[in-house]
Amino acid sequence: MDTDFGTEPRRETLSSGHILVTYPDGRTVVETPEHVFLAECGVPEKYREFANNPISDRAGHREIMETETLGIMMPNLIYISGGVGTGKSHMATWLWWQIAKAKFYEASDFPHQARWTDGYSFTSEMKRFSEEKFSVLEQLHEYTRHQMRTLLIDDVFADRATDVDYQNLAQLVEIRRNDIAQHTILTGMLSLYEIKKRSERLADRLAGGRVIVCEGPSWRLR
Ligand SMILES: Nc1ncnc2c1ncn2[C@@H]1O[C@H](COP(=O)(O)OP(=O)(O)OP(=O)(O)O)[C@@H](O)[C@H]1O
Numbered sequence: 409m410d411t412d413f414g415t416e417p418r419r420e421t422l423s424s425g426h427i428l429v430t431y432p433d434g435r436t437v438v439e440t441p442e443h444v445f446l447a448e449c450g451v452p453e454k455y456r457e458f459a460n461n462p463i464s465d466r467a468g469h470r471e472i473m474e475t476e477t478l479g480i481m482m483p484n485l486i487y488i489s490g491g492v493g494t495g496k497s498h499m500a501t502w503l504w505w506q507i508a509k510a511k512f513y514e515a516s517d518f519p520h521q522a523r524w525t526d527g528y529s530f531t532s533e534m535k536r537f538s539e540e541k542f543s544v545l546e547q548l549h550e551y552t553r554h555q556m557r558t559l560l561i562d563d564v565f566a567d568r569a570t571d572v573d574y575q576n577l578a579q580l581v582e583i584r585r586n587d588i589a590q591h592t593i594l595t596g597m598l599s600l601y602e603i604k605k606r607s608e609r610l611a612d613r614l615a616g617g618r619v620i621v622c623e624g625p626s627w628r629l630r
């Protein structure tokens with residue numbers, strides 16, 4: 409097998425709009441245009457399959473779907489907590505994509521109104537901005553612009569978060585929750601009670617949105 413294109417898969421657009429992906433080991437996958445959107449929004453490859461797979465037995469999914477069916481407004485702030493492997497990223501990615509599609513699929517610049525990121529990238533981005541001497545508010549407004557209408561930050565407390573990280577997060581949530589056109593989904597290992605020990609304000613704001621707790625052993629070990 410010719411592997412001279414390194415470790416990156418090779419992508420070729422077919423006339424149908426689908427993408428033919430050829431991996432260095434020769435494996436081929438046809439991606440739908442939706443997969444391409446997901447990639448553009450920042451969803452890592454291993455999470456893209458979560459976007460359209462609701463795993464309907466989960467209480468959180470049921471609850472949110474019922475909210476929609478009953479015509480009750482979807483909360484614009486959702487925090488999904490739980491231990492390792494309990495399905496946080498999966499649930500969050502699915503919810504985030506359903507909201508993005510339902511609200512903004514018709515928009516001409518879709519998918520640029522949806523962004524998938526993680527706590528590590530968020531923290532590094534904040535740090536980079538502050539090194540460039542932007543004010544915290546200016547930094548956070550980057551996260552409230554048009555293309556961030558549907559924002560997911562996965563694993564918000566993954567790397568040992570500092571007090572500044574908690575403050576930034578609290579402020580971000582504060583700014584975004586006041587605009588019902590901005591949807592924010594966060595996932596993390598910490599319970600609201602644990603978050604409260606670090607930032608009472610953040611815990612309070614999250615408690616004002618919807619909190620979904622993923623319980624039980626890791627799905628990877630079942
Ligand atoms: N309800 C479910 N039923 C079956 N499999 C599930 C369910 N929820 C999640 N999974 C699967 O379990 C695996 C782990 O899920 P996921 O990555 O979402 O967990 P996580 O809580 O984000 O883990 P981590 O703490 O490592 O970030 C994935 O392969 C996912 O598809």
Ligand SMILES: [Mg+2]
Pocket residue numbers: 496497498562563
């Ligand atoms: Mg995860």
